[in-house]
Amino acid sequence: MPGAGSDDDAVLLRAVAGGDAAALSRLYERHAGRLFGYLYRLAGDRMTAEEILQDTMLAVWRSAGRYEGRSTVPTWLFGVARRQAHNRLRTRPSPEPFHDPPDLADAGPGPDELAIAAAGGTPVAAAVDRLPEHHRDVVALVFVAGLPLADVAEVLGIPVGTVKSRLFHARAAVAAELVAQEVSE
Amino acid sequence: MTDDSPERRLDELLAGYAADLPEPPDADRLVRAVLTRSALAGLPDERPAPGRRHLRYLAALLVAEARLFRVAVPVASALVMALGVVVVTLGTGTGTAAEVLTLIAPIVAAAGVAGAYRSRNEPFAELVDTTPTSPRVLLLVRLTLVLGYDLALALAASAVLAVTAADGDGAAGLDVLVASWLGPMALLSAVSLLAAVRFGPDVALGAAVAVWAVRVSAGTAVLGDGWLARLVLEVWTTSPAVLAASAVAGLLAVAVAGTPGPWGREPGTGRGATHPV
Numbered sequence: 001m002p003g004a005g006s007d008d009d010a011v012l013l014r015a016v017a018g019g020d021a022a023a024l025s026r027l028y029e030r031h032a033g034r035l036f037g038y039l040y041r042l043a044g045d046r047m048t049a050e051e052i053l054q055d056t057m058l059a060v061w062r063s064a065g066r067y068e069g070r071s072t073v074p075t076w077l078f079g080v081a082r083r084q085a086h087n088r089l090r091t092r093p094s095p096e097p098f099h100d101p102p103d104l105a106d107a108g109p110g111p112d113e114l115a116i117a118a119a120g121g122t123p124v125a126a127a128v129d130r131l132p133e134h135h136r137d138v139v140a141l142v143f144v145a146g147l148p149l150a151d152v153a154e155v156l157g158i159p160v161g162t163v164k165s166r167l168f169h170a171r172a173a174v175a176a177e178l179v180a181q182e183v184s185e
Numbered sequence: 186m187t188d189d190s191p192e193r194r195l196d197e198l199l200a201g202y203a204a205d206l207p208e209p210p211d212a213d214r215l216v217r218a219v220l221t222r223s224a225l226a227g228l229p230d231e232r233p234a235p236g237r238r239h240l241r242y243l244a245a246l247l248v249a250e251a252r253l254f255r256v257a258v259p260v261a262s263a264l265v266m267a268l269g270v271v272v273v274t275l276g277t278g279t280g281t282a283a284e285v286l287t288l289i290a291p292i293v294a295a296a297g298v299a300g301a302y303r304s305r306n307e308p309f310a311e312l313v314d315t316t317p318t319s320p321r322v323l324l325l326v327r328l329t330l331v332l333g334y335d336l337a338l339a340l341a342a343s344a345v346l347a348v349t350a351a352d353g354d355g356a357a358g359l360d361v362l363v364a365s366w367l368g369p370m371a372l373l374s375a376v377s378l379l380a381a382v383r384f385g386p387d388v389a390l391g392a393a394v395a396v397w398a399v400r401v402s403a404g405t406a407v408l409g410d411g412w413l414a415r416l417v418l419e420v421w422t423t424s425p426a427v428l429a430a431s432a433v434a435g436l437l438a439v440a441v442a443g444t445p446g447p448w449g450r451e452p453g454t455g456r457g458a459t460h461p462v
Contacts, residue, residue, distance in 0.1 A: 025216045036209035046207055053210065057219045122205070124198045144203040175195050 009073030017064035024061055031074060034145050035081055041140045042085045044129070055084040075151040078141065082155055127177035128170075135170035138163055246318065246326045258300060259334055262293045266338045274349050282346040283365035286339065290366035291421075292397045294335035295377040299389035301327040302381035302442065324382075324442050328435075332374060339366055368423030368431075373397060375434035382442045 009030065015023030035056065040049040059080050067076055128139050141152045149167075153160040209215075269289040273282045302324060343362040373393055381389035403417040420427070 021216060021220055024219070025212045028215060029212045032209035032212065032215075033206075037203060037206040040206055041202075050210055054215060054218055054222070057215060058222055061219055061223055122201060124202045128199075128202055139199065139202070143199045144206070146203070171192075171195055171199070174199070175191065178195075178198065 010067075010069060013060075013064050013067050013073055013076075016061060017067070024057065027060070027073075028057055031077055034074075035077060038078065038140050038145045039081060039085055041125075041128075041144050042082075042137070043089065048088070052081070052085045052088050055088060056081040059084060071154050072151065074145075075147065075154050078145055078147060078151075079155045082137070082141075123178060123181050124174065127174045127181075130177060131170055131173055135166050135173065138166040139170050139174075142167060243326075246322070247330060250323065250326045251330055254330070258297060262297060262335060263338060265289060265293050266342045270342050270345050270349075273346055282343075283362055286343060286346065286362055287365045287369060287421075288401060290335070290339040290342070291369040291373040292393065293338070294332060294370045295373040295393035295397070296390055297331040297335055298328065298374045298377045299381050299386045299393060301331045302378065302386060302389070321439055321442050324439060328378070335370070339363075339370065364423045366423075368427040369400070369421045371431035372421065372427050372434075375431040375438065378438040379434050382438045 009027065012023045012027040012030075016027060032053075036049060036053055039052045039056070040046065043049040043052060056077070060077065063080075067073070071079070128136055131139065137156065138152060141147050141155060142149070147155065149160055149163050153163045156163065266289060269285045273285050340363065343359055343366075347359040347362055373396065376396055377389045377393040380392040384392075400417055400421045403414045403421075
C-alpha cells in the first residue's frame with residue numbers, strides 16, 4: 001500500500017522497534033480488520049484466529065527492529081501472520097474420523113450444509129475451504145487481505161506468475177464447486 | 186450496461202468471501218495481552234550473540250561452581266604457599282626460593298585437584314545430576330577454578346620471591362622460579378586427577394602425596410644420588426615432554442570421568458549404596 005499510509009506504517013513500526021506500545025496499538029488498529037479476516041479464513045474459527053493474531057502482534061513487537069523496508073509494512077505484516085498461522089495450525093490435530101455412522105434418517109443438516117456452516121456460512125466460503133492449502137492461501141491474501149498480486153508473491157515467496165496460476169486454478173475449482181452445488185440443489 | 190459474465194459473477198462471490206467476517210479483537214485488550222506475554226517470555230531478540238551467550242553461560246557456571254567449594258580448601262592452599270614465601274624470605278636456611286616453590290606448589294595444586302572431582306555421594310551430587318550440563322563440563326569448570334587459583338597463588342609467590350629474595354643466596358628470576366614448579370605441578374595434578382576419577386578423592390590425595398614423597402626424597406639420603414634419584418629428578422622438571430604427558434593424562438582423566446570405576450561403580454560410593462545404578 002504505497003503512499004502516505006505506507007510512510008505512516010513505517011514510522012509506527014520504527015516506534016514499535018523502540019518499545020512504543022502505543023505505536024503497536026496504532027499499527028494494529030490500522031491493519032486489524034484485514035489481518036484478522038485473513039487469519040480467520042485460514043484458521044476457520046474465531047478463537048484460533050485470535051490466538052494467531054496475538055502471536056503475530058507479539059512477533060511484530062519483538063522483531064520490529066528487523067524490518068528493513070525492503071517490502072511494504074502490510075506485506076511484512078501478512079508475512080509474519082502467515083508464518084505464525086503455519087506454526088500454530090500445523091500442530092492442530094486433524095478432525096476425528098467418523099466412526100459407526102448411525103443408519104437412521106436424520107432431519108438435521110447434511111454434510112454440505114455442515115461444511116458451509118463451518119466455513120463461514122456461505123457456499124463460496126465452503127468451496128474455498130475445500131481448496132488445497134496453497135490455493136486457499138492465495139485466495140485469502142488476494143480477496144480477504146486485499147494485497148496486490150506482487151505483494152502476495154512476496155508474502156508467499158513465489159513468482160507472480162505462480163500466484164496468477166494458483167489464482168486461476170483456485171477460481172476454476174470454486175466455480176466448479178458452486179456449479180455442482182447448484183446442480184445438486 | 187452490466188457485465189453478467191460468469192467471471193464477473195465469480196469475482197462478486199469471492200468478494201463476498203471477504204465480507205461477513207467477525208470483528209477483530211479490541212486493540213487495548215490485544216496489545217495488553219501481547220505485552221504481558223512478552224514480559225513473561227523475556228526478550229529473545231535482545232539476547233547477546235551466540236559467542237557472548239556462551240561466555241556468559243561459562244561465567245555463570247564458574248560462579249556457581251565456585252560457590253560449591255569449601256572455603257577451607259583455598260584458604261589452606263594460600264596459607265601453605267604463604268608459609269613457603271615466609272620461610273624463604275626469612276632465610277631460615279631450608280633452601281632456595283626455587284627449591285621451596287618446587288616442593289610446595291605441585292602438592293598444593295594436586296591436593297586441590299583431588300577434591301575437584303565430585304563423586305556421587307556428595308550431598309548436592311543428586312541435584313547437580315538433574316542439570317543439563319554434562320559432568321565432564323562441570324569437571325572442566327572445577328579444574329579451571331582449582332588450577333587457576335593454584336596457578337595464581339604460585340605465580341604470586343614466585344613474583345614476591347623474585348623481588349624479596351633478589352639479594353639473597355637463593356636469588357632467581359621470575360622465569361626460573363616459574364620453571365621450577367610448572368612442570369611438576371602439571372604432572373602431579375594430572376596424576377591426582379586420573380586417580381580421582383577412577384578411585385575417588387581420598388585415594389587421589391593419598392596417591393599424590395605418595396608420589397610427591399618419592400620426589401622429595403630424591404634430594405635426600407633416602408634415595409641417595411644414584412640413577413633412581415637422578416631419574417626421579419629428571420621426571421619432575423619443566424620440559425615439553427612432561428607438559429605433554431600431563432596434558433595427555435589430564436585429557437584421559439576427563440574422558441573417563443563419569444564412567445564406572447574399577448569395581449563397577451562410581452568412585453567414592455563404596456559405602457551405604459542402597460540402590461546401585
